[in-house]
Amino acid sequence: MSSTSLGNGTAPNSPLPLDSRTFLVLHASVTGTAVDVAERIGRRARREGWAVTVKSVTEFNQAELLEHGLIVFVLPTTGNGHTPPQFVPLWTALLHPGLPPDFLEDLRYAVFGLGDSSYGKYNWVGKKLSRRLDSLGAHAVVERGEGDDQNEWGVESTFPGWLDQLMASIDPLFPPEAGFTSHALDTVPPPRIRLEKVGSTSAANGHTEQAPLLWTEDASWAKLVRNERVTAEDWYQDVREVELELEGVQDSERTRLYAAGDVLEIRPQNSKEDVDRFLASTRWTEIADEPFLISPTSSDQPLPPHLPTPFRTTIRYLLTNELDIASVPRLSFFEWLAYFSEGDMQEKLREFCSPAGQDDLIDYTLRPRRTINEVLYEFRSANIPPEYIFDLLPLIRPRGFSISSSPASHQGKVDLLVAIVKYKTILSVPRKGLTTSWLASLSPGSRVPVRFDKSGLLRLPPGDPPLIMVGPGTGVAPFRALMEERIRCGAKENLLFFGCRSVSKDFYFKAYWDALEEKGDLTLSVAPSRDQEDKVYVQDRIPEYGAQIWDYLNRGGYFYVCGSSTNMPKAVKKAMLGVFQREGGMADAQEAERYWDRMEREGRLVEETWG
Numbered sequence: 001m002s003s004t005s006l007g008n009g010t011a012p013n014s015p016l017p018l019d020s021r022t023f024l025v026l027h028a029s030v031t032g033t034a035v036d037v038a039e040r041i042g043r044r045a046r047r048e049g050w051a052v053t054v055k056s057v058t059e060f061n062q063a064e065l066l067e068h069g070l071i072v073f074v075l076p077t078t079g080n081g082h083t084p085p086q087f088v089p090l091w092t093a094l095l096h097p098g099l100p101p102d103f104l105e106d107l108r109y110a111v112f113g114l115g116d117s118s119y120g121k122y123n124w125v126g127k128k129l130s131r132r133l134d135s136l137g138a139h140a141v142v143e144r145g146e147g148d149d150q151n152e153w154g155v156e157s158t159f160p161g162w163l164d165q166l167m168a169s170i171d172p173l174f175p176p177e178a179g180f181t182s183h184a185l186d187t188v189p190p191p192r193i194r195l196e197k198v199g200s201t202s203a204a205n206g207h208t209e210q211a212p213l214l215w216t217e218d219a220s221w222a223k224l225v226r227n228e229r230v231t232a233e234d235w236y237q238d239v240r241e242v243e244l245e246l247e248g249v250q251d252s253e254r255t256r257l258y259a260a261g262d263v264l265e266i267r268p269q270n271s272k273e274d275v276d277r278f279l280a281s282t283r284w285t286e287i288a289d290e291p292f293l294i295s296p297t298s299s300d301q302p303l304p305p306h307l308p309t310p311f312r313t314t315i316r317y318l319l320t321n322e323l324d325i326a327s328v329p330r331l332s333f334f335e336w337l338a339y340f341s342e343g344d345m346q347e348k349l350r351e352f353c354s355p356a357g358q359d360d361l362i363d364y365t366l367r368p369r370r371t372i373n374e375v376l377y378e379f380r381s382a383n384i385p386p387e388y389i390f391d392l393l394p395l396i397r398p399r400g401f402s403i404s405s406s407p408a409s410h411q412g413k414v415d416l417l418v419a420i421v422k423y424k425t426i427l428s429v430p431r432k433g434l435t436t437s438w439l440a441s442l443s444p445g446s447r448v449p450v451r452f453d454k455s456g457l458l459r460l461p462p463g464d465p466p467l468i469m470v471g472p473g474t475g476v477a478p479f480r481a482l483m484e485e486r487i488r489c490g491a492k493e494n495l496l497f498f499g500c501r502s503v504s505k506d507f508y509f510k511a512y513w514d515a516l517e518e519k520g521d522l523t524l525s526v527a528p529s530r531d532q533e534d535k536v537y538v539q540d541r542i543p544e545y546g547a548q549i550w551d552y553l554n555r556g557g558y559f560y561v562c563g564s565s566t567n568m569p570k571a572v573k574k575a576m577l578g579v580f581q582r583e584g585g586m587a588d589a590q591e592a593e594r595y596w597d598r599m600e601r602e603g604r605l606v607e608e609t610w611g
């Protein structure tokens with residue numbers, strides 16, 4: 001926890017009382033941590049007699065800013081210091097220069113930021129938000145909290161202590177009624193949903209017949225056209241070119257569906273085997289295909305907005321299409337499981353949830369990447385009432401893939417370059433990515449729920465200036481899309497650094513790049529890391545092209561980096577700072593850093609990386 005020069009988030013000396021014992025928790029999340037943290041704030045506060053609504057910023061109307069007495073924000077910093085895409089509209093509204101300094105004078109707030117201190121812009125979003133809320137007259141009720149992935153226990157290193165502080169600081173703002181005692185920790189909270197049995201069995205052969213629902217208003221259905229492996233058959237990694245065609249789109253609209261640089265989100269399904277295994281562990285198999293009417297037990301905790309209320313469905317439908325049983329469970333999963341376990345099992349689960357048990361929890365879950373389904377199997381003696389299904393399990397979240405086609409060159413079809421996630425840990429069964437293994441299993445003609453994410457910064461540079469692209473592995477995907485557009489516009493100054501392991505095994509879009517190179521439309525530098533004794537990576541190639549890079553940048557060129565966020569972006573930046581010093585005659589690393597920052601501010605430097 002800290003407050004810095006960027007936004008104080010410092011608690012006021014004399015806090016404003018509230019009109020009721022109620023508050024709102026708002027989250028925006030990319031990989032789910034913020035949702036879990038927000039839900040935990042909600043659960044703790046309800047136990048202490050607060051009426052709390054927890055929701056995503058996508059369900060938040062900006063006018064509500066003036067309606068709530070207290071809002072707790074839980075926000076990660078994503079990309080390279082960027083706000084999560086869902087938070088952009090609210091953030092833009094808050095930045096409106098016309099807002100008076102007392103605009104939020106009736107609002108009390110708290111911010112818990114999520115970040116990773118290995119990134120230069122550590123917890124940038126939480127800091128910026130606190131500072132802006134302060135400048136609009138809002139009152140922090142507690143010092144800003146920060147979760148850091150680099151901490152030994154991740155968010156658990158700071159969040160529990162911060163939550164204690166938050167609860168202590170807001171309690172006096174609207175004290176509970178006389179005689180109120182908070183629910184004991186071991187009293188199971190009420191379930192989020194009510195399940196009412198209706199009619200007769202709606203599904204046969206153990207398959208749900210209910211058509212899946214789209215998860216958001218701007219999602220749509222696409223038909224899988226092509227699903228082809230592009231890496232050599234004897235190669236360890238299965239990478240696919242996937243082609244999709246949106247359903248129900250008129251031909252005249254196709255080329256306007258998306259732009260080069262956009263990302264396609266895909267929301268996967270759980271496999272029948274995984275669902276059956278889950279049902280067996282919970283002993284819900286017999287009721288899995290019975291139709292139920294699902295409704296929320298409290299207006300504070302509505303059903304996810306894309307589900308109708310009440311929702312007629314089956315448990316199998318929910319497990320197949322809506323709820324995540326394949327991810328690594330978070331601490332709150334163990335809290336719920338403990339409520340429904342007994343004896344040694346319960347003791348073990350409670351220990352996992354305690355500060356003393358964090359090392360064990362990480363060894364048991366994060367390190368081996370054990371899934372919810374696997375944990376549940378090991379703790380299958382738990383008696384979980386099906387009403388708790390929405391408490392126990394997070395929603396399946398969509399995953400993003402860079403679009404590798406330009407709409408004009410592909411008649412609005414969408415191409416992706418997808419690495420099928422599969423890796424080993426100490427567990428004997430290989431780990432698999434949910435979305436990519438589901439995609440790999442689909443045949444042409446299958447329907448895929450998708451959404452265009454247009455919030456990224458990777459865009460066709462205006463005015464066709466020179467462009468330098470660094471895209472190792474599947475990071476090269478968006479550059480194929482951008483290049484197709486640039487070639488149509490006649491932009492010839494293009495320099496691409498591509499990295500693979502072996503030219504004969506995993507050189508993506510080779511024929512396309514070769515053709516461009518032959519026509520003089522592209523300078524291509526390939527770093528095949530394993531084709532020679534000494535490993536070579538994209539960052540090693542950059543100095544060889546120092547003069548060309550500097551010439552391009554000097555003439556207003558753009559510099560884009562895309563791909564794995566592990567080591568590559570840092571190594572590329574280091575190589576580029578070296579180029580600035582050598583070719584640009586910069587005196588020292590600080591001057592080179594300033595040049596790098598300037599390019600970023602001008603929008604000429606964009607890094608789109610993923611973990």
Ligand SMILES: Cc1cc2nc3c(=O)[nH]c(=O)nc-3n(C[C@H](O)[C@H](O)[C@H](O)COP(=O)(O)OP(=O)(O)OC[C@H]3O[C@@H](n4cnc5c(N)ncnc54)[C@H](O)[C@@H]3O)c2cc1C
Pocket residue numbers: 263369399400401402403417418419420421422423424432433434435436437474475477478608609610611
């Ligand atoms: C903006 C953006 C663009 C992207 N573009 C592309 C693209 O063009 N092509 C592409 O293939 N991917 C792309 N990705 C990455 C892709 O979204 C992720 O790989 C995604 O997690 C795959 O989904 P999944 O459900 O199959 O895997 P998940 O079930 O989400 O599992 C992935 C998780 O498994 C873990 N993991 C993976 N490998 C290992 C390992 N070796 N050791 C330990 N843990 C591991 C990591 O925690 C990782 O987050 C992009 C991501 C973003 C954010």
Ligand SMILES: Cc1cc2nc3c(=O)[nH]c(=O)nc-3n(C[C@H](O)[C@H](O)[C@H](O)COP(=O)(O)O)c2cc1C
Pocket residue numbers: 028029030031032033034035076077078079080081082114115116117119120121122123124149565609610611
């Ligand atoms: C691709 C990527 C980029 C990130 N960029 C930053 C960053 O610039 N600054 C930071 O503090 N944290 C950064 N993080 C860390 C996230 O903020 C952190 O993992 C957070 O817990 C994610 O929350 P979520 O699961 O709710 O999305 C990044 C994480 C990833 C995967």
